[in-house]
Structures are given as structure tokens and as C-alpha cells.
Amino acid sequence: MSLDAATVRRIAKLARIRVDDAEISVLQTELNAILGYVEQLSEIDVTGITPLSGGADMAMRLRADIVTDGDIAPQILANAPDRAGDFFSVPKVVE
Amino acid sequence: MTIAEAAKHLAARDFTATELAAAHNDAIAALNPRLNAYITTTPELALTQAKAADARIAAGTAQPLTGIPLAIKDLFCTAGVRTTAASKILAPFIPPYESHVTQNLLDAGVVYLGKANLDEFAMGSSNITSGYGPVENPWKRAGSDAKLVPGGSSGGSAAAVAARLAMGATGTDTGGSIRQPAAFTGIAGIKPTYGRCSRFGIIAFASSLDQAGPMARTVEDCAILLGAMAGFDARDSTSANRPVPDYRAAVTRGVKGLAIGIPAEYRMDGMSPEIAALWDKGISWLRDQGAEIIDISLPHTKYGLAVYYIVAPAEASSNLARYDGVRFGARVHGEDLIDMYERTRAAGFGAEVKRRIMIGTYVLSAGYYDAYYLRAQKIRALILRDFTDAFTRVDAILTPTAPSAAFGLGEKMDDPVTMYLNDVFTVPAPLAGVPAMSIPAGLNAEGLPLGLQIIGRHFDEETVFAVAGALEHAAGFTAKPALRAA
Numbered sequence: 001m002s003l004d005a006a007t008v009r010r011i012a013k014l015a016r017i018r019v020d021d022a023e024i025s026v027l028q029t030e031l032n033a034i035l036g037y038v039e040q041l042s043e044i045d046v047t048g049i050t051p052l053s054g055g056a057d058m059a060m061r062l063r064a065d066i067v068t069d070g071d072i073a074p075q076i077l078a079n080a081p082d083r084a085g086d087f088f089s090v091p092k093v094v095e
Numbered sequence: 096m097t098i099a100e101a102a103k104h105l106a107a108r109d110f111t112a113t114e115l116a117a118a119h120n121d122a123i124a125a126l127n128p129r130l131n132a133y134i135t136t137t138p139e140l141a142l143t144q145a146k147a148a149d150a151r152i153a154a155g156t157a158q159p160l161t162g163i164p165l166a167i168k169d170l171f172c173t174a175g176v177r178t179t180a181a182s183k184i185l186a187p188f189i190p191p192y193e194s195h196v197t198q199n200l201l202d203a204g205v206v207y208l209g210k211a212n213l214d215e216f217a218m219g220s221s222n223i224t225s226g227y228g229p230v231e232n233p234w235k236r237a238g239s240d241a242k243l244v245p246g247g248s249s250g251g252s253a254a255a256v257a258a259r260l261a262m263g264a265t266g267t268d269t270g271g272s273i274r275q276p277a278a279f280t281g282i283a284g285i286k287p288t289y290g291r292c293s294r295f296g297i298i299a300f301a302s303s304l305d306q307a308g309p310m311a312r313t314v315e316d317c318a319i320l321l322g323a324m325a326g327f328d329a330r331d332s333t334s335a336n337r338p339v340p341d342y343r344a345a346v347t348r349g350v351k352g353l354a355i356g357i358p359a360e361y362r363m364d365g366m367s368p369e370i371a372a373l374w375d376k377g378i379s380w381l382r383d384q385g386a387e388i389i390d391i392s393l394p395h396t397k398y399g400l401a402v403y404y405i406v407a408p409a410e411a412s413s414n415l416a417r418y419d420g421v422r423f424g425a426r427v428h429g430e431d432l433i434d435m436y437e438r439t440r441a442a443g444f445g446a447e448v449k450r451r452i453m454i455g456t457y458v459l460s461a462g463y464y465d466a467y468y469l470r471a472q473k474i475r476a477l478i479l480r481d482f483t484d485a486f487t488r489v490d491a492i493l494t495p496t497a498p499s500a501a502f503g504l505g506e507k508m509d510d511p512v513t514m515y516l517n518d519v520f521t522v523p524a525p526l527a528g529v530p531a532m533s534i535p536a537g538l539n540a541e542g543l544p545l546g547l548q549i550i551g552r553h554f555d556e557e558t559v560f561a562v563a564g565a566l567e568h569a570a571g572f573t574a575k576p577a578l579r580a581a
Contacts, residue, residue: 003457011456011457011460012453014456014460015412015449015453015456016416016433016436016437016440017437017440017441017444017452017453018437018438018441027449027450030450030511031450031453031454033510033511033512034404034450034454034511034512034515035454035457037400037401037512037515038401038405038467038471040398040401041398041401041402041470041474042466042470044398044474044477046473049473049477050473051469051473051475052472052476052479053303054289054303054333054528058290058333060332060333061333061336063329075191076191076422078191079187079188079189079191079422079423079424080422080423081187081421081423081424081425081426082426088421090435091428091429091430091431091435092431092432093432
């Protein structure tokens with residue numbers, strides 16, 4: 001399976017990365033090389049195998065649903081590229 | 096001088112922690128402009144921490160790491176000290192909190208020399224994807240001044256330790272990022288069992304694979320460091336709630352009676368004869384010390400890389416979604432919110448990170464999830480089963496760490512897949528979650544270091560340390576890199 005230019009553009013859009021037209025063909029070649037390499041996985045029969053999602057096949061631990069910290073707005077906002085009072089500020093979303 | 100030796104000298108008042116820190120600060124000032132092992136240096140913080148360490152030593156409350164100067168991979172959040180993950184997108188980021196692993200080290204009294212360079216977001220095998228420039232390997236081929244890569248992604252940590260710009264370092268390993276650079280720079284490094292070190296405060300790459308671990312010049316130093324770094328943390332849901340064993344004691348335990356597996360699948364076509372010969376030497380070193388050598392099979396080894404290059408980018412595409420210019424990091428203005436996201440990420444991420452985010456986005460996208468991601472997770476289960484089966488017969492597994500010695504800056508860069516092949520021997524362990532260590536075992540004909548890898552059972556780092564200690568003892572590796580502080 002090989003990615004065409006339109007698919008590369010669609011992936012970039014989904015990934016929220018702006019890509020110039022000139023970069024598309026380079027990315028297309030590189031991504032196809034990687035997908036070509038992983039193609040070998042199709043030769044294994046995986047019928048009945050349970051997928052492994054975690055690093056050590058461990059059960060996820062749950063914690064009590066209680067507040068463990070808070071009231072640290074200044075720390076949370078300290079790295080904001082733009083802010084208005086105690087809020088993160090972004091370009092207008094709704095006209 | 097090793098960490099263990101420095102601790103003795105500090106205790107005996109042969110020198111102070113302040114003197115030790117100052118000597119390292121001077122070495123860094125002299126050599127780091129060339130090696131680029133540190134993105135950020137913290138000489139004043141080092142002196143402040145060293146002074147506190149001296150007070151602790153004087154008060155008789157010192158621990159083995161009190162006053163020991165370390166490099167911290169710039170993937171660990173350090174409160175009040177800029178943390179970039181070697182990405183331009185985090186250039187302005189100053190964490191308000193400390194990672195669990197580095198807090199453990201601070202509690203033990205270590206000294207921070209600075210934040211070590213790495214591949215951007217730990218994605219790479221040569222440190223060339225850093226947004227802050229590549230790292231030069233302090234080792235040189237005999238008769239050549241050509242710049243070699245230190246490996247990656249913990250390339251700055253490895254170069255700093257090898258060049259004596261730190262006594263030890265923190266690293267992280269997702270597909271080999273501690274072990275491969277350790278091998279390329281003639282030092283030791285261990286990726287512990289998944290869950291042994293908390294991931295809290297370590298900038299995430301691929302969360303089901305990422306593990307922190309130490310890098311140092313001896314196996315014992317790695318054991319001392321891991322003993323302090325490891326431990327339960329409720330803030331990481333995959334942190335293992337188990338006691339941390341005495342790793343240091345395990346180093347000299349010996350290998351008498353241990354069964355050591357030699358996997359046939361690692362003897363790949365085209366493997367360099369030097370690496371094959373070093374592996375054979377390692378086998379006889381262990382046999383001579385009383386270990387039983389057993390041929391084993393890890394049949395799905397050859398699929399490890401392909402599984403890794405689906406699973407890791409998939410997790411990365413999700414983890415790196417947070418870099419959107421809103422809450423922290425750099426922002427590039429756009430016409431609207433989406434345009435701001437896209438411009439911010441286009442400017443902030445380097446080429447390798449973009450490639451991996453896009454691959455990950457694709458393999459998780461509707462219509463392709465089952466064919467790529469789900470299939471990769473199933474084969475990951477088969478890779479774990481290979482190890483589980485092998486560990487019913489053997490106590491540890493011995494392999495080479497990497498298929499080659501350090502290569503030149505600019506080599507192997509024709510296409511991403513060629514670079515990925517570096518990780519062929521190191522990716523299976525993190526996929527299975529098992530601990531694995533690299534130790535320097537010899538030099539190639541050009542005078543460059545080569546590493547051997549020891550893989551152990553889940554949560555049995557002690558046996559890994561025992562085998563590593565035995566190999567280190569037999570190898571007697573004393574070679575030093577061309578570029579280093581006195």
C-alpha cells in the first residue's frame with residue numbers, strides 16, 4: 001500500500017502540521033519507505049493473539065477520585081504564550 | 096574516578112563537593128562548546144547544591160550520591176530550570192515541577208551540572224535530530240579527526256559521561272536510547288524494567304515503552320544511581336509498587352550456576368565479524384566464571400523494529416498533540432485557531448518528529464488502525480512470549496548492543512529506515528518491558544568502543560547487574576576517549 005500526495009496532505013491536516021507543497025513529495029517518499037518496511041508484519045498469522053498494549057502486561061492501578069492538588073493557577077499559567085488574567089488566550093474561534 | 100570512589104574521597108574529606116562541582120564546571124566550560132553535550136549548563140546551581148552537599152557530609156547525613164555531579168537528560172522536568180526535550184517548540188519552557196526520578200536524586204544530594212542534549216523528543220539514534228545542534232562523540236577513529244555521532248537519543252548524557260563532563264547521567268530508553276549511546280561512547284547504561292522508575296515529569300514520547308535509567312562509567316555506578324532513581328510513585332499509574340533491591344550488592348554476586356541464553360536470531364546476516372567475535376568473547380568470559388551457556392531462540396526478533404516503528408509513532412502522535420502553542424511552549428500566530436496550531440507545530444517540530452507524528456497519525460486513522468496498530472500490538476505480544484518462554488530456561492540473555500560502532504556525522508542519513516536499523520538489537524527489550532543493560536566490552540580495529548547487552552527477567556535487574564559485573568571484570572575495559580577532561 002502506497003500513500004499518494006492527497007493522503008499525505010490529509011495526514012498532515014489530521015496531525016495539525018502545516019506542510020508546504022514542496023515538502024509533500026519528500027514526505028511521501030519517506031513515509032512510504034517506513035510503511036514499506038513495516039509491511040513485513042503482514043506475513044505473521046496473528047489469529048487468536050491478544051494484543052499487548054502495555055510495557056509489562058500489567059493491570060492498571062486505580063486511585064481514589066479525590067483532589068490531590070490545586071490552587072496553583074500561577075504555576076499553570078507561568079508558561080502560557082499568551083494569557084488574559086487567569087485564562088489562556090487564543091485566537092478567536094467563533095465569529 | 097568513579098562515583099563510588101568519589102563518594103569515598105568526599106567522606107574522607109580528601110576534597111569537597113564544592114571543589115568537585117567547580118572542577119566539572121571548568122571542564123564543561125572548556126569542552127562543551129565543542130562537544131555540545133549540554134543544552135543548558137547550570138554552574139551556579141551546581142555550586143549551591145554542592146555547598147548543601149558539603150553541609151550534609153559535615154553533618155554525617157550523607158548518602159552514596161551526596162555531592163556527586165550529574166548531567167540530567169533534558170527530557171526530565173527540573174523545577175525552575177529550562178527543559179526543552181531538544182525541541183524548538185519547548186525553547187521557552189521552564190517547568191514548575193520536578194520529575195519523580197530527579198526529585199529522588201535531589202533527595203539523595205546530587206549536584207546538577209546541566210541539562211544534557213538529546214534527539215528531539217528522544218526520537219533518534221544519533222543525536223542529530225536535536226533542535227540545539229548535534230553532539231560530537233568524544234571518541235575518534237584511530238588517525239582520524241572525523242566527527243562521529245554519540246548515538247541517541249541520550250547522546251548528550253553519553254558524551255558528557257564519557258568525556259568526564261559528568262560522573263553519571265540520567266537517560267531514558269524507548270527503543271535503545273540509553274543502551275546504544277552507552278555502547279557508542281564506551282560507558283555503561285541500564286534500562287530497568289518498565290514500571291521500575293516513575294515516568295512522572297519525564298516528557299512523554301511513547302508511554303508504553305519509555306523508561307528512565309542511569310548512565311555511568313562503571314556497572315557499580317549504574318547500580319548506585321538506579322538504586323536512588325527507582326521506586327514507587329502514585330502519580331504514574333504504571334509505576335511498580337515493589338521494594339527497590341540492593342543493586343550495588345548484586346554487582347559482585349557472580350554468575351556461577353546462572354544459565355545464560357544466546358539467541359540465534361541476533362546473529363544476523365552481515366553482522367560485523369568484530370562484533371560477532373566480541374560476542375563470542377563475552378560468552379567465554381561468562382562460561383569461565385561458571386555460567387552455563389544455552390542456545391535459545393527468540394523467533395520474532397526480526398519483527399521488533401517494524402512493531403516499534405508503528406507502536407512508538409502511534410503513541411508519540413497522541414502524546415505530542417499537547418504542543419499546540421496554547422498552554423506552554425512557543426507559539427506562531429495564525430489567522431484562526433487551527434492555523435495557529437498548524438503554524439506553531441510546523442515551526443516548532445523538526446523533520447524526524449514530524450515524520451513520526453504523521454506515521455502515528457496514519458496508523459491510528461480510521462480504516463488503518465486494525466491493519467497497522469492492532470496487528471503491531473499482537474506481534475508485540477508474541478515478542479513478549481518469546482522472552483517469557485526463554486526465561487523458563489535461562490536467567491539472562493547476552494547479545495551485542497548495536498550492529499556497528501559509532502558512525503560518522505552525515506553517514507546513514509540517506510533515508511529514515513537505514514537509521515532505524517541501528518536499533519535492531521535494542522528494541523525487543525522495551526517492547527517486552529524487560530530490563531536490559533549495555534556495558535563497554537572492547538574496541539574495534541579503529542579503536543572505537545563496542546558494547547555487549549544483557550537482558551533479564553521482569554524486575555530482575557539484580558541478575559542483569561550480576562552478569563554485567565562479571566563481564567566488566569573480565570573485559571577490563573580501561574580505554575578512554577580522545578576528547579576528555581583530565
